[in-house]
Amino acid sequence: MSPGAGAPRMVDRKPHDLLWRRLSSFAPLSDQERSIVRQTCAAPGEVRAGTELYVEGERLAKPGALLAGWACRLRLLADGRRQIFDFLLPGDLFGHPTGAEPLATTSAVTLTAVSIASTGCLFEMVREPDRFPGLARAWAAAQARQEACLLNHVVRLGRQTAYERIAHLLVELGHRLDEIGFSLGSFVPMPLTQEVMADALGLSVVHVNRTLQQLRRERLIEMKAASLRLIEPDVLAAVADFRLPRGAPSAG
Structure with missing residues (x-):
């Protein structure tokens, strides 16, 4: 595609x-x-x-x-x-x-x-x-991954700006979808409403909307209906200081 x-x-x-x-x-x-x-x-x-x-x-x-x-x-x-x-x-x-x-x-x-x-x-x-x-081994690793993602979430909520939080979450979801066959960098399913993202990231819906619009203007993401494309996943990862949880497979 x-x-x-x-x-x-x-x-x-x-x-x-x-x-x-x-x-x-x-x-x-x-x-x-x-x-x-x-x-x-x-x-x-x-x-x-x-x-x-x-x-x-x-x-x-x-x-x-x-x-x-x-x-x-x-x-x-x-x-x-x-x-x-x-x-x-x-x-x-x-x-x-x-x-x-x-x-x-x-x-x-x-x-x-x-x-x-x-x-x-x-x-x-x-x-x-x-x-x-x-x-x-796979079961244990899956549980460890879940814990690592929760720790990442603590960092998101406690120390990152709204821009960094949203970038971090989108990159994390992109990598997890890549593991099951969706291509990182192409459109992936993204059924999350702005209200759901706000409830996950401790932000207002207005703040989420403004930040997503900023990411779109900067040509870092593209959104269509319930799908999302990370145009520059490496740039987003750098902005958010995103690190794959230990033991996670790399994209590609």
Whole structure:
């Protein structure tokens, strides 16, 4: 696809392959492990936009993987304000207990219609690293990546300007989409509203709008409908002091 085209470009790949693609970007998977991932994704469920996948304080009973669509993890304040911590993209895992007490520390809500695979059985296999070493390593790396992204988010909120925050978030999302087959530098899906970006970055909607317009005027990004192109991803990364989380694969 030419850089100026408006439709997101993706490697020709079925949606149920996205979990395998995400996991294998962290560690090589054997043929057996790849087959297991395919079976896990064989009968996905469809969920509408605005649906809670789990709620803060509740028991995590339905671990899963996003195969299509976007979601986010957040906390709601008593007055209705919300803080979005991170975004769940196709191929991402969610709802897996990490401690002795399997309670959700955040809520997760779908931002678009999504397709979900149940990963309870896969989670049990990950606990057998001798039998499934590739899955175990990939799973651990995926959890480490999520933690690294949260640390990046703390830096964004605590020390960066609005311009840097938005640039940093866009570059991070671009790299994560590149891992599952979207070409960094071409149009990629970007279904985030300015309100959602504001709730993630601690900014007003007006501030987000002005900053996005500035990035467009500077020819650093191009936006069309629900898609985005990073025209100069390296420049944006330098502006935002963006660093790939340790262990993350490089774009390309």
